Amino acid sequence: MHIKNIMFISIAIVVMSSMMFGQQYHLLQAIVTAGSEKGSSASYDLMGLIDQSATGQGSSANYIQYTGFGYQVNGLQDYFISTYAVADGWNMISLPLTVADYQKTVLFPTSTSAAFAYIGAYQPKDTLENGRGYWLKFSGAQNVGVTGVAVTSFSIPVEDKWNMIGSIEASVPKDSIDEIPDGIVISQYFGYDGGYYAATTIDAGEAYWVKTNGGGKLVLNAGSSPPGMNQKEVFLTQLDQLNVLTVEPQKTILSKNKPMQKLYFGTWNEKVIPLDRYEMPPMPPRGVLDVRFVSNRFVEIVNENTAEPQEFPLTIQSNGEPLTLSWNIKEQAGLKYVLVERDGKTITAQHRLRTNGSVNFDAKQSKQYSLRVERIPVEYALYQNYPNPFNPSTTIRFDLPEPASVTLKVINVLGQEVEAPLNNQDIDEGQHSIEFNAGELASGTYFYQIIAHGLMTGKQYQRVQKMVLVR
Numbered sequence: 001m002h003i004k005n006i007m008f009i010s011i012a013i014v015v016m017s018s019m020m021f022g023q024q025y026h027l028l029q030a031i032v033t034a035g036s037e038k039g040s041s042a043s044y045d046l047m048g049l050i051d052q053s054a055t056g057q058g059s060s061a062n063y064i065q066y067t068g069f070g071y072q073v074n075g076l077q078d079y080f081i082s083t084y085a086v087a088d089g090w091n092m093i094s095l096p097l098t099v100a101d102y103q104k105t106v107l108f109p110t111s112t113s114a115a116f117a118y119i120g121a122y123q124p125k126d127t128l129e130n131g132r133g134y135w136l137k138f139s140g141a142q143n144v145g146v147t148g149v150a151v152t153s154f155s156i157p158v159e160d161k162w163n164m165i166g167s168i169e170a171s172v173p174k175d176s177i178d179e180i181p182d183g184i185v186i187s188q189y190f191g192y193d194g195g196y197y198a199a200t201t202i203d204a205g206e207a208y209w210v211k212t213n214g215g216g217k218l219v220l221n222a223g224s225s226p227p228g229m230n231q232k233e234v235f236l237t238q239l240d241q242l243n244v245l246t247v248e249p250q251k252t253i254l255s256k257n258k259p260m261q262k263l264y265f266g267t268w269n270e271k272v273i274p275l276d277r278y279e280m281p282p283m284p285p286r287g288v289l290d291v292r293f294v295s296n297r298f299v300e301i302v303n304e305n306t307a308e309p310q311e312f313p314l315t316i317q318s319n320g321e322p323l324t325l326s327w328n329i330k331e332q333a334g335l336k337y338v339l340v341e342r343d344g345k346t347i348t349a350q351h352r353l354r355t356n357g358s359v360n361f362d363a364k365q366s367k368q369y370s371l372r373v374e375r376i377p378v379e380y381a382l383y384q385n386y387p388n389p390f391n392p393s394t395t396i397r398f399d400l401p402e403p404a405s406v407t408l409k410v411i412n413v414l415g416q417e418v419e420a421p422l423n424n425q426d427i428d429e430g431q432h433s434i435e436f437n438a439g440e441l442a443s444g445t446y447f448y449q450i451i452a453h454g455l456m457t458g459k460q461y462q463r464v465q466k467m468v469l470v471r
Helices: 233-240
Strands: 008-019 023-034 038-048 061-063 078-086 088-092 115-118 122-127 134-138 141-151 152-157 159-165 178-180 190-192 194-197 208-212 217-222 244-248 262-266 291-294 299-302 310-317 323-330 335-344 346-352 356-363 368-374 393-400 403-412 417-427 431-438 444-452 460-469
Touching: 078 217, 078 460, 115 159, 115 217, 152 159, 262 291, 262 368, 299 417, 323 335, 356 393, 368 431
Parallel strands: 008 038, 262 299
Antiparallel strands: 008 023, 023 078, 038 061, 078 141, 088 134, 115 122, 115 134, 152 217, 159 208, 178 217, 190 194, 190 208, 244 262, 244 323, 291 310, 310 368, 323 356, 335 346, 335 368, 393 431, 403 417, 403 444, 444 460
16 A cells, blocks of 8 residues: 555564464564655564574564554554464354554455455445454455554444354354343354354454344453353254255365265244244355355254145255255154255155165256155045045145055056056155156046055055046
């Protein structure tokens, strides 16, 4: 950045220590002169660098600095060149330093997008603020250096519902964050690393989603110690008891955190664990992998007392790669889980979820996916068709308590078989239905008969029901 009509500052500084995230500088002296057209310059001695620690030697150089300490005139300040690793594509970032120039183009000149803050909706920002989080896109993974004074304590104002907050120049355990007023946080803290994940610490340079009940403040302090396990930790521990769906790109992606690409489901006491604790943040920008239930949660609870099948649609935003959906079913007694794939209203595939398994799919296709859960019947049954009378189609339902070979026949009043919707077809246990179309059959009374041979017990089941076709 070039400076006009302001003071030129020549600063003597010494590197006090070498840190993993960058170099720490200590301002010893500031000499103010007038009117330079250039940025500030400084001569400094590099002492005890990591790559020179074995020799004990230092080095000297001239340093041209256009932001950061060049505009500070107060002595005895600690300055940092902090280096942050960013991934190719979208990142959630924040600014944990006090800097001279908060313009996005100065702080992150290699970024390829505007900085998007969230204030009830995404808003592009040219100038960044401490304490606020931003979406920012980069072309290629890289390290980004920012110079400034470390922010070690910050009070972040938050509004009702979802907020994207920033960080300070230290890791802060999420459970040591002070809430003003107390108890306003009603969600997990979500970070981003290829996908949303439930964060346990607020790390320097990162940004995080959090939902609050009403406005207030969140206070971050360096050196905070986490308290013992609180109710939020109990909620997350309870997730270990549930079944898991995981969606991930088929390519190997290396990341420092486990992406939040998991969905949890099963029977649970919702009165003890309220579902609103598991609402997910607003959708990330297009091109970012995101997986959630249509309810906008990453947890769904199955009503174990209902006799009817339950279906939970999924929302999958692709990052452009083919995806793998895998599952880990821990709770199986009496329940059947099926991943249903549809193209429009047509079911194109059904995948029974047993213990562990996976399936590959291309989320760019116009397919919809849902999780269907149903109780496994305890006995065979054939139900009355619906509607009845019918014209020209009707639905026939039947229950199988075990996998069986099934034949379903349609018979006229003379005892003649006129249709066979199923013929010795192996079918999984569960609640089933088929749609029968009468085609060219004449009006009248017909019968439908099921013959099922259990594949596990050898048990045979037969039953006949009457239906009426009215043209």
